[in-house]
Amino acid sequence: MKERIRQRAAEFGFDDCRFTTAAPPATAEVLRNWLVTGQHGEMAWLARNAHKRVDPQQVLPGARSVVAVAASYGGRDNATSDQSGESCHPSPITRHAFVARYACHADYHEVLGARLKELCALIDQLGGPGTRSLWYVDTGPILEREFAQRAGIGFVGKHTNVISRRFGNWILLGEILTTLELEPDAPEKNRCGSCIRCLDACPTRAITAPFQLDARLCISYLTIELKGAIPVELRPAVGNRIFGCDDCLAVCPWNRFAREGRLMRASAWPELGALDLLALLALDEAEFKRRFAATPPARVKLRGLRRNVCVALGNVGDETCLPPLQAAASDADDLVAEHAAWAIQQIEMRGRVS
Numbered sequence: 001m002k003e004r005i006r007q008r009a010a011e012f013g014f015d016d017c018r019f020t021t022a023a024p025p026a027t028a029e030v031l032r033n034w035l036v037t038g039q040h041g042e043m044a045w046l047a048r049n050a051h052k053r054v055d056p057q058q059v060l061p062g063a064r065s066v067v068a069v070a071a072s073y074g075g076r077d078n079a080t081s082d083q084s085g086e087s088c089h090p091s092p093i094t095r096h097a098f099v100a101r102y103a104c105h106a107d108y109h110e111v112l113g114a115r116l117k118e119l120c121a122l123i124d125q126l127g128g129p130g131t132r133s134l135w136y137v138d139t140g141p142i143l144e145r146e147f148a149q150r151a152g153i154g155f156v157g158k159h160t161n162v163i164s165r166r167f168g169n170w171i172l173l174g175e176i177l178t179t180l181e182l183e184p185d186a187p188e189k190n191r192c193g194s195c196i197r198c199l200d201a202c203p204t205r206a207i208t209a210p211f212q213l214d215a216r217l218c219i220s221y222l223t224i225e226l227k228g229a230i231p232v233e234l235r236p237a238v239g240n241r242i243f244g245c246d247d248c249l250a251v252c253p254w255n256r257f258a259r260e261g262r263l264m265r266a267s268a269w270p271e272l273g274a275l276d277l278l279a280l281l282a283l284d285e286a287e288f289k290r291r292f293a294a295t296p297p298a299r300v301k302l303r304g305l306r307r308n309v310c311v312a313l314g315n316v317g318d319e320t321c322l323p324p325l326q327a328a329a330s331d332a333d334d335l336v337a338e339h340a341a342w343a344i345q346q347i348e349m350r351g352r353v354s
Contacts, residue, residue: 001126002182008122009069012115013263014174015167016070018151018185022063022177025146028054041216043225052141059141060134060177065184067123067176068144068151070162071112072261073102074170095321097275097312100220100244102172103296106267110294112137112174115263120176127180137174144173152185158210159198159248165191168255172264191254198248203237207248219245223308224300229338230311236346240277240316242308243297269295277317280309281324306336314343319351 002019009017025031031053040046052058056066102108116135124131136142145156154164154171163169165188192210199207206217215221222230223243230238249255272295283291285302292298297305310328313321325347328340 001180004126005067005119005123005182009067009119012119013071013261013266014069014112014115015072015171015259015261015263016153016164018068018153019182020066020068020147020151020184020187022056022060022066024055025053025143027143027146031143039214039216041221041225042227043215043221049141053143056142056177060132060179062132062179063177065178065180065182066142066147066151067119067178067182068148068153069112069116069119069174069176070148070153070164070167070171071108071174071263072164072167072171072259073105073108073264074167074255074258075101075260075265095277095313095316096240097242097277097280097309098240098245099242099272099275099297100246101170101249102264103243104269104272105264105296106269106294107296107298108172108264108267109137109139111263111267112172116174116176120178123176123178123180127178131178131180133176133178133180135174135176137172140175140177142175142177144175147175148173150184150187152188155188155190155192156211157190157198157252157254158192158196159202159207159252160211160213161249163191163252163254165254166257166259167261168258169249169252170255170258171261195253197251197253201247201251203239203245203247204234219247224304227304229335230307232342235311235342236315238308238311238315240312242275242277242280242305242312243300272297277309277313278321278324281306281313281328303333303335306331306333307339310336310339310343314339314346317343317347319347322347 006017035047056063120133120135123133148162154162157163161169204217288302325340331337
């Protein structure tokens with residue numbers, strides 16, 4: 001039965017499919033402490049459904065097994081700068097925007113979700129009458145990284161992301177909770193060793209210790225999850241990033257074993273990796289929806305994108321960026337206007353110094 005599920009997952013394009021039990025996660029106390037100390041920031045839903053995250057039976061009563069899948073979004077360039085310890089984002093002198101690698105594809109929730117739905121139906125069919133299954137792609141109240149490690153997909157690295165020995169850390173996860181009992185696979189053990197490249201690479205020191213991440217400092221959180229103003233003291237570290245940050249992922253030495261995944265390769269949008277900051281600042285609502293529909297950056301909406309673009313221009317822009325920023329500083333949206341005013345100040349300060 002496991003092999004039929006694994007074979008079907010491979011046919012759908014998943015790069016790995018493994019199995020574990022639906023036993024409560026061992027990291028429940030870690031989650032509670034993280035929430036109590038407020039390190040989740042404004043992601044209130046994490047606290048709201050924490051009781052479900054630490055007890056799969058509250059998500060799916062009678063759950064016995066978890067099917068964990070992975071899809072690699074690594075590319076052929078994994079071995080270029082990833083092994084050197086250098087950041088893979090564009091040079092600070094460019095006016096191009098940086099978008100996290102996973103976001104240069106169609107929305108992975110849709111890509112993986114459509115296939116997990118069908119895999120879920122197969123599991124219910126194999127289990128017979130009364131079998132119930134639920135699938136999630138980074139959307140359900142479960143601790144997916146622990147299940148991925150327990151199933152043998154990979155291990156949770158010091159940057160708190162899952163690392164696969166075959167795909168590095170360029171992987172997306174999906175899970176199916178099911179009442180069907182399936183023999184668990186062997187778990188993966190941690191293989192970080194003494195390496196701390198990810199801690200050293202983090203621009204904002206959001207990885208406060210091995211295996212500990214303060215989301216409030218993370219550039220991915222700041223540019224995606226945070227809805228208000230980006231803290232002034234953190235803005236210079238954002239660089240030209242407008243959606244996410246790959247620095248801790250890019251330096252992981254396990255990426256030298258990465259292979260290009262089949263599923264995400266077919267949904268790549270490489271043009272998202274070469275966006276001009278000034279062109280983005282000029283977008284209106286209709287053009288934003290046209291360009292970013294069905295992609296991860298759509299999630300931040302136009303005001304969030306323009307906020308992020310203003311910060312990026314404040315970090316990498318020159319005097320030619322001042323006119324459009326001055327227009328943005330008069331924007332009716334106070335969030336955009338304040339970040340544009342900050343960007344103008346940064347560019348003018350650099351001009352006086354030079």
